[in-house]
Amino acid sequence: MQKNKLWLLPDGIEETLPDDARRLEQLRQRLLEMFSFWGYQLVIPPFIDFLDSLLVGSGHDLALQTFKVTDQVSGETLGIRADMTPQVARIDAHNLKRHWPTRLCYAGTVLHTRGNSLEKSRSPLQIGAELYGHSGKESDIEVISLMLEMLALSGLLNVHLDLGHVGIYRALAAQAGLSKVQEKELFDVLQRKARPELQELLAGYRLADHLKPIFLQLPELNGDKSVLAQANSLFADASPAAKQALAELAAIADNLAIRFPNLDISYDLAELRGYHYHTGVVFAAFIPSVGREIARGGRYDNIGEKFGRARPATGFSADLKLLSVLSKNTAPLGNIEAIFAPCSDDPGLLETIRDLRAKQHTVIQQLPGQSGDAAQMGCTAMLAQDHQHWAVKPIV
Numbered sequence: 001m002q003k004n005k006l007w008l009l010p011d012g013i014e015e016t017l018p019d020d021a022r023r024l025e026q027l028r029q030r031l032l033e034m035f036s037f038w039g040y041q042l043v044i045p046p047f048i049d050f051l052d053s054l055l056v057g058s059g060h061d062l063a064l065q066t067f068k069v070t071d072q073v074s075g076e077t078l079g080i081r082a083d084m085t086p087q088v089a090r091i092d093a094h095n096l097k098r099h100w101p102t103r104l105c106y107a108g109t110v111l112h113t114r115g116n117s118l119e120k121s122r123s124p125l126q127i128g129a130e131l132y133g134h135s136g137k138e139s140d141i142e143v144i145s146l147m148l149e150m151l152a153l154s155g156l157l158n159v160h161l162d163l164g165h166v167g168i169y170r171a172l173a174a175q176a177g178l179s180k181v182q183e184k185e186l187f188d189v190l191q192r193k194a195r196p197e198l199q200e201l202l203a204g205y206r207l208a209d210h211l212k213p214i215f216l217q218l219p220e221l222n223g224d225k226s227v228l229a230q231a232n233s234l235f236a237d238a239s240p241a242a243k244q245a246l247a248e249l250a251a252i253a254d255n256l257a258i259r260f261p262n263l264d265i266s267y268d269l270a271e272l273r274g275y276h277y278h279t280g281v282v283f284a285a286f287i288p289s290v291g292r293e294i295a296r297g298g299r300y301d302n303i304g305e306k307f308g309r310a311r312p313a314t315g316f317s318a319d320l321k322l323l324s325v326l327s328k329n330t331a332p333l334g335n336i337e338a339i340f341a342p343c344s345d346d347p348g349l350l351e352t353i354r355d356l357r358a359k360q361h362t363v364i365q366q367l368p369g370q371s372g373d374a375a376q377m378g379c380t381a382m383l384a385q386d387h388q389h390w391a392v393k394p395i396v
Contacts, residue, residue, distance in 0.1 A: 012115040012122030016321075022336075024125070024324045028107055031127060031150055031320075038146055040105040040129045045087035047109070051079040056086045056306045065112045080111045084126055085315065086303065092132040093304030093311060101133040107320060116292070121321065128297070128317030132304070135312035137248055140281050140299055141255050147295050147316040148260060151285060155327040156294070160264045160286045163253055164271030166278045166298075167245035169218070175239040176211050186215070190270045193219040210237040222268035225253070231269055245280070252281055274298060283316070287326070294322060339392055340374035340382040341365040352383060352390040 009015065016024060032042060048069075055063055067080040081087065084106050092102050107127040115122045129146055131139045144161070151159050169190070173183045182205060189198045198219065202212055214234055221227050221234075228250050235243055246269075253265055273282050273296065280299030287294060297316025304311045341353055343366040353363050364377055374382050374395055383390050 010122075012112075012120050014121060014123070020324070023328065024320065027154060027324050027327065028125075028127070028320055030153060032105060032107060034149065034153055035105040035129055035146070038103070038129075038142075040103040040146075043088060043091050043104050043106055044108065045081070045084055045091065045106065048078050048080050049087060051077045053090060054079040054081055054083075054086055056089070056303065065114065067111055067113055082110050082112050083317075084108060084110060084128070085130065085300075085317065088130050088315075089132070089303045089311075089313060090307045092130070092313075093307035093309040097309065098133065101131060101139070103129070103131050105129040121319075124319040125321045126317050127320040127323075128315060130313060130315030132311045132313045134314075135301060137252050137255075137281075139312075140252055140314050141259075143297060143314050143316055144252070144256060144283055145259055147283075147285060147297060147318075148263070150318070151295060151323075154323045156287055156323070158264075158288055160266065160288075161256070162266050162268060162271065162284045162286065162293075163249060164268045164273070164282045165245045165249040165280060166272055166275050166282055167248070167280050168242055168269055169272055169275070170279075171239050171241035171245055172211070172214060172218075175242065176205075176207050176215075178205070187272060187275060190219060191272055193270065195219060214238060219270045221270065223266060225265070225267070227267040227269065228253075249281060274300070277303065280314070290322075290326070294318060294326065335380075336362055336378065337381070338362040338364055338377070338379040340377065340379035340395070342383065343368055346390075348388070349383065349390050356392070 036042070051066070051068060054066060062082045065082040067082075069078050069080070070076075071078045088104050088106055092098070092104060096102060105128065107125065110124055110126045112122045112124070127150075129143060131143055148159065148161070169187070173186070178186065185201060186198075189201055195216075198216060202215055207215070214237075217234055221231050228246070231246055235246060249267070253267070256263060256265065271282060273284070277300050278298040279301045282296075282298035284293035284296040286292075295316055295318035297314070299312075299314040301312045302310040303313055339356060339361055341349065341363055353365065356363050363383075364379060379395065381392050381394050384393050385391075386393075
């Protein structure tokens with residue numbers, strides 16, 4: 001790189017300047033404090049880890065997003081985390097080893113080899129919460145509720161919640177006796193909602209006559225609550241497991257509607273986000289001004305099995321940087337009241353400065369020969385001597 005280009009940053013990597021950094025940190029503190037009020041305990045996983053640990057469960061889908069390096073100490077391949085969920089699952093399964101429900105939360109930078117098509121950043125500040133040790137719909141309702149409260153505390157309005165359940169497709173694929181190859185082919189077509197391809201694909205499969213209409217109409221089962229009624233009718237001959245997954249989704253939605261009566265909820269029964277690791281309900285939050293989800297999550301039971309203990313799990317995550325940017329208009333940054341102190345080693349002045357800082361006042365002391373006065377440095381008051389004492393006086 002040329003010397004006159006040293007100020008450039010890699011694509012998708014950004015610096016955070018003082019005002020934005022203060023807003024980001026204030027939001028981080030508020031959200032983690034709220035998580036703690038719900039009983040979620042903060043954990044801090046390492047930024048770099050053994051690659052195999054990072055690619056457990058949800059990590060398999062992130063293999064291409066993970067930067068890989070060789071450890072000069074052990075010779076092992078390490079990865080820079082692209083998602084913190086596998087690490088938090090390890091903490092629950094291997095380190096804590098609790099037999100009761102465990103609530104954990106986290107906030108830290110992750111790194112991606114590529115940014116997604118809508119958000120170019122490759123270094124999100126991931127914040128999230130996970131609930132381990134409970135397999136019922138009540139824990140799913142809790143984490144979705146916590147996610148919605150997080151967005152509300154961030155000042156985001158008009159949130160739209162999209163719900164799905166990967167258990168529906170898993171049950172239908174099992175009922176149809178699809179091979180692993182067929183299941184993968186069908187999954188790909190359903191994700192793209194490519195109806196002509198879907199018809200052609202199903203024509204080549206040996207399926208029971210009552211199952212073909214279900215698979216054909218699955219991509220159309222998205223929209224408001226009427227989708228659930230359509231699915232109930234369509235699933236008349238579906239397996240008990242598929243019907244149970246649909247009933248579970250409906251029960252979760254009904255409970256959320258009671259807790260959040262103004263919440264806009266939609267359903268997509270062909271939504272298979274994270275199909276390879278999610279095992280139950282999946283969800284995502286949207287707002288009108290952003291063309292992608294601003295928070296997402298779902299159930300991913302048994303992720304801890306690779307770490308020695310299979311535990312039911314559900315959780316969500318979001319990019320704190322994005323939340324901070326989106327909350328900028330709804331929560332303006334307040335001014336810091338700073339006090340300017342003259343350049344002096346006077347013991348009385350130094351004691352006054354220490355006392356003010358201990359009381360959480362911002363005091364900026366002048367440096368010898370510096371440029372810029374108190375007002376230019378953002379100070380609204382200054383310390384001045386008054387009858388051999390130092391007193392705070394407003395800058396006129």
